[in-house]
Amino acid sequence: MPESLTRAIRWDTVVGTLLIVLLLSFGFVDGFGNALNLSFLIGNTLPIALIALPMTLLVVSGEIDLSVASTAGLSGAVMGRLWNAGLPIETIIPLCLLLGVVCGLLNGLLVTRLGLPSLAVTIGTLAAYRGVAQIVLGSDAVTDFPPRYLDFAAGRLGGTFVPRALVPFLVLLAIAVVVLHATPFGRSLFAIGAGEEAAWFAGIRVRRTKLLLFVATGLMSALTGVFWALHYASARYDNATGLELSVVAAVLLGGIDFDGGRGTLGGAIAGVFLLGALQNVMSLEDVSAQSQIVVTGVLLVLSVLGPRVARQIAVLRAQSSG
Amino acid sequence: MTHPPDTGPAPVLALKGVSKSFGAVRALRDVSLELLPGEVHALAGENGAGKSTLIKTLAGVHRPDAGQVLLDGEPVVFHGPGDARDAGIAVIYQEPTLFPDLSIAENIFMGRQPRRALGRIDHKATRAATAALMRRLGVGLDPDRPARGLSIADQQIVEIAKALSFDARVLIMDEPTAALTGSEVARLFGVVRTLREQGTAVLFISHRLEEIFRICQKVTTLRDGTRIASETLDKMTEDDLVRRMVGRELAELYPERRAQTGDVALGVRRLTREGVFTDVSFEVRRGEIVGLAGLVGAGRTEVARAVFGIDRWDAGEVEVAGRRLPKGAPSAAMAAGLALVPEDRRAQGLVMDLSIERNIGLTGLRTTARAGLMDRGAERSRSLDWAVRLQVKYARIADAVSTLSGGNQQKVVLAKWLATGPKVLIVDEPTRGIDVGTKAEVHRLLAELAADGVAVLMISSDLPEILGMADRVLVMHEGRISAEIPRADATEESVLAAATGRAAA
Ligand SMILES: Nc1ncnc2c1ncn2[C@@H]1O[C@H](COP(=O)(O)OP(=O)(O)OP(=O)(O)O)[C@@H](O)[C@H]1O
Ligand SMILES: [Mg+2]
Numbered sequence: 001m002p003e004s005l006t007r008a009i010r011w012d013t014v015v016g017t018l019l020i021v022l023l024l025s026f027g028f029v030d031g032f033g034n035a036l037n038l039s040f041l042i043g044n045t046l047p048i049a050l051i052a053l054p055m056t057l058l059v060v061s062g063e064i065d066l067s068v069a070s071t072a073g074l075s076g077a078v079m080g081r082l083w084n085a086g087l088p089i090e091t092i093i094p095l096c097l098l099l100g101v102v103c104g105l106l107n108g109l110l111v112t113r114l115g116l117p118s119l120a121v122t123i124g125t126l127a128a129y130r131g132v133a134q135i136v137l138g139s140d141a142v143t144d145f146p147p148r149y150l151d152f153a154a155g156r157l158g159g160t161f162v163p164r165a166l167v168p169f170l171v172l173l174a175i176a177v178v179v180l181h182a183t184p185f186g187r188s189l190f191a192i193g194a195g196e197e198a199a200w201f202a203g204i205r206v207r208r209t210k211l212l213l214f215v216a217t218g219l220m221s222a223l224t225g226v227f228w229a230l231h232y233a234s235a236r237y238d239n240a241t242g243l244e245l246s247v248v249a250a251v252l253l254g255g256i257d258f259d260g261g262r263g264t265l266g267g268a269i270a271g272v273f274l275l276g277a278l279q280n281v282m283s284l285e286d287v288s289a290q291s292q293i294v295v296t297g298v299l300l301v302l303s304v305l306g307p308r309v310a311r312q313i314a315v316l317r318a319q320s321s322g
Numbered sequence: 323m324t325h326p327p328d329t330g331p332a333p334v335l336a337l338k339g340v341s342k343s344f345g346a347v348r349a350l351r352d353v354s355l356e357l358l359p360g361e362v363h364a365l366a367g368e369n370g371a372g373k374s375t376l377i378k379t380l381a382g383v384h385r386p387d388a389g390q391v392l393l394d395g396e397p398v399v400f401h402g403p404g405d406a407r408d409a410g411i412a413v414i415y416q417e418p419t420l421f422p423d424l425s426i427a428e429n430i431f432m433g434r435q436p437r438r439a440l441g442r443i444d445h446k447a448t449r450a451a452t453a454a455l456m457r458r459l460g461v462g463l464d465p466d467r468p469a470r471g472l473s474i475a476d477q478q479i480v481e482i483a484k485a486l487s488f489d490a491r492v493l494i495m496d497e498p499t500a501a502l503t504g505s506e507v508a509r510l511f512g513v514v515r516t517l518r519e520q521g522t523a524v525l526f527i528s529h530r531l532e533e534i535f536r537i538c539q540k541v542t543t544l545r546d547g548t549r550i551a552s553e554t555l556d557k558m559t560e561d562d563l564v565r566r567m568v569g570r571e572l573a574e575l576y577p578e579r580r581a582q583t584g585d586v587a588l589g590v591r592r593l594t595r596e597g598v599f600t601d602v603s604f605e606v607r608r609g610e611i612v613g614l615a616g617l618v619g620a621g622r623t624e625v626a627r628a629v630f631g632i633d634r635w636d637a638g639e640v641e642v643a644g645r646r647l648p649k650g651a652p653s654a655a656m657a658a659g660l661a662l663v664p665e666d667r668r669a670q671g672l673v674m675d676l677s678i679e680r681n682i683g684l685t686g687l688r689t690t691a692r693a694g695l696m697d698r699g700a701e702r703s704r705s706l707d708w709a710v711r712l713q714v715k716y717a718r719i720a721d722a723v724s725t726l727s728g729g730n731q732q733k734v735v736l737a738k739w740l741a742t743g744p745k746v747l748i749v750d751e752p753t754r755g756i757d758v759g760t761k762a763e764v765h766r767l768l769a770e771l772a773a774d775g776v777a778v779l780m781i782s783s784d785l786p787e788i789l790g791m792a793d794r795v796l797v798m799h800e801g802r803i804s805a806e807i808p809r810a811d812a813t814e815e816s817v818l819a820a821a822t823g824r825a826a827a
Pocket of ligand 2: 373729
């Protein structure tokens with residue numbers, strides 16, 4: 001009872017706040033409602049959303065990856081360097097994705113084989129991957145990618161305000177929802193997150209599963225790095241810096257329990273777009289980038305505290321009504 | 323209040339008309355109970371009867387919905403376990419609650435370590451005090467060892483030591499003996515007798531009725547949250563007690579069975595895990611129940627874990643139905659038809675936050691799936707089917723297993739593994755914390771499985787259970803198999819002799 005109740009509270013709060021923020025923004029923030037801005041909002045939120053998909057699975061299974069933004073940056077830097085070297089883009093993109101797999105594999109092996117905590121491992125690789133990105137590209141900015149690709153990453157569907165890239169994202173979202181909520185694999189993630197030892201005793205391959213999730217996260221981060229460089233028509237070593245903060249904040253805001261074992265992808269994605277809308281409104285209101293980071297940080301703290309407080313309330317309520 | 327001189331001592335701790343509900347479940351209804359100094363009082367009842375809830379009410383974990391807790395005849399309100407402890411009430415809970423990363427000594431003296439100058443913790447004194455407690459209980463646990471990795475029995479011993487470490491006026495014990503073997507139980511009872519003579523009031527819960535008769539003077543029986551009787555034990559028989567608990571006559575505790583043994587289903591050859599067990603070889607045939615006996619720490623659980631693939635072994639081999647198992651791979655063991663009901667239901671057997679349905683479903687993720695997707699209907703009917711067959715007492719199948727009573731949690735673990743339709747079933751303390759009625763039920767079930775051709779390996783600290791069920795008894799002593807005794811020759815004496823390494827049978 002308390003479990004489902006808190007989940008309901010969390011879900012309602014996130015979706016409710018999202019609606020309120022959107023409605024207020026339409027009414028009071030100049031320019032929020034126009035098509036161009038909405039298209040910006042979605043386009044700017046897509047990188048967070050893309051990485052949030054595997055991150056949700058990872059957090060549900062009780063792990064975390066903070067190196068995602070650096071992996072994205074590294075993937076963009078490699079893309080720029082290879083493009084400058086004259087390789088065709090059709091070769092470059094698969095290589096970047098492969099690099100993402102390697103980054104994820106390294107994180108995963110350090111966590112599952114050496115038994116190190118993922119928080120520590122990925123703080124380390126957060127710094128390391130970004131450092132490699134800087135070595136690869138230096139302070140160059142590569143901008144002259146083929147127009148066809150730039151168009152796809154920044155363009156819109158027909159005459160609407162809907163970014164084209166939203167379509168592949170929705171496909172990936174559907175796949176992730178099915179994997180997490182409708183397959184034996186997804187079910188085992190919840191079991192691992194809520195009771196790793198019991199999951200192992202039930203024949204679930206805990207280490208292999210976690211390794212797979214880290215690899216998927218690396219892959220999606222690299223894909224996001226490619227998308228980022230094309231969307232903003234700029235590959236730099238510091239692309240997507242700090243994005244991990246937004247991803248983690250959004251996922252936790254969406255009701256994924258930091259301790260693992262609890263949450264839904266629907267919630268996580270609602271969290272992503274809530275955060276995206278807030279950041280968009282803050283930009284429209286000329287809130288400085290630094291202040292935006294402060295707001296994201298506060299949200300992160302609140303979203304970790306929120307479920308705990310809600311659970312406490314539910315327990316108290318159950319006791320007094322019992 | 324003045325007592326006439328012949329009423330004897332006044333109760334130290336009492337409950338008056340206490341009721342407690344969890345949502346729709348009424349765990350206690352108008353229950354009263356008096357604990358007198360110098361008396362050991364038993365609390366008996368089936369799984370889910372409300373025993374642990376009663377104890378938690380006395381200990382300040384739960385606040386009663388109605389009624390009072392009386393301390394020395396005065397109503398008190400405990401705002402938490404700390405209040406009860408300050409009032410001199412020591413409690414051993416049914417499930418050990420140790421901090422895994424702290425040492426045994428630190429766990430025992432948590433928050434009240436002896437101090438040296440400047441408030442520094444006196445580690446030497448803490449260690450010495452712990453060693454003294456261990457001697458009193460007659461066990462050789464190292465005070466510096468971390469609690470992580472201790473067997474359930476050892477964890478329970480640490481909990482007992484913790485409760486003994488402060489001079490309590492009231493000692494409350496919720497199934498302290500469930501995982502202990504005869505000699506540890508005897509030690510514990512020795513300590514309890516001393517405490518009783520010093521005037522401590524003791525409340526004791528056990529599903530092993532002979533223990534109640536050995537150590538207690540009075541018994542209170544609960545059924546479905548209601549008190550049935552409080553009476554002295556000296557004129558009662560075990561049958562009387564069982565009738566109070568279940569409200570009817572019980573079938574035999576151990577079923578009649580004649581083993582029809584077939585091919586070797588489980589073959590273990592020269593299995594060795596360095597420093598844990600050595601050269602362990604045995605076979606279990608289809609249709610056979612083999613008992614694995616031994617003292618706590620002899621290595622029984624460790625062998626079971628290795629066979630199932632939880633731990634890796636260093637040498638030797640394991641075959642299930644003629645197929646060699648890889649080491650360290652529970653999923654491969656399951657695929658070959660092996661099932662393990664582990665000893666620690668809370669950490670290993672169950673995911674406590676998940677529902678009954680999901681917990682049972684965990685072993686059937688692949689088999690109930692259709693076209694790679696979960697089939698919720700199939701999962702639910704599989705779980706419901708087994709929950710009903712094992713008579714799990716629950717409100718809703720979607721409730722978290724953490725809301726079930728200890729015995730019912732154990733039934734969920736059994737359900738989860740029986741649902742896999744195993745060829746070889748290893749059960750480690752299958753009836754730990756299970757009431758007499760259900761125990762007979764579990765025994766009947768194991769006998770039925772064997773009759774259907776399943777090979778059963780049963781680890782149990784309950785010697786009568788081993789003798790009542792097993793076709794053959796293997797005995798372990800210090801990491802080796804010290805004897806193999808056929809049913810006809812298996813007696814308490816012969817098994818104990820081999821378990822303590824006294825005689826080669
Ligand atoms: N925290 C809780 N939430 C909901 N229900 C609970 C909770 N604790 C206990 N119950 C219910 O209260 C009833 C009594 O449980 P209790 O643990 O007191 O039984 P018990 O007599 O100790 O049984 P056992 O011998 O199996 O340990 C059971 O039906 C149980 O499911
Ligand atoms: Mg109990």
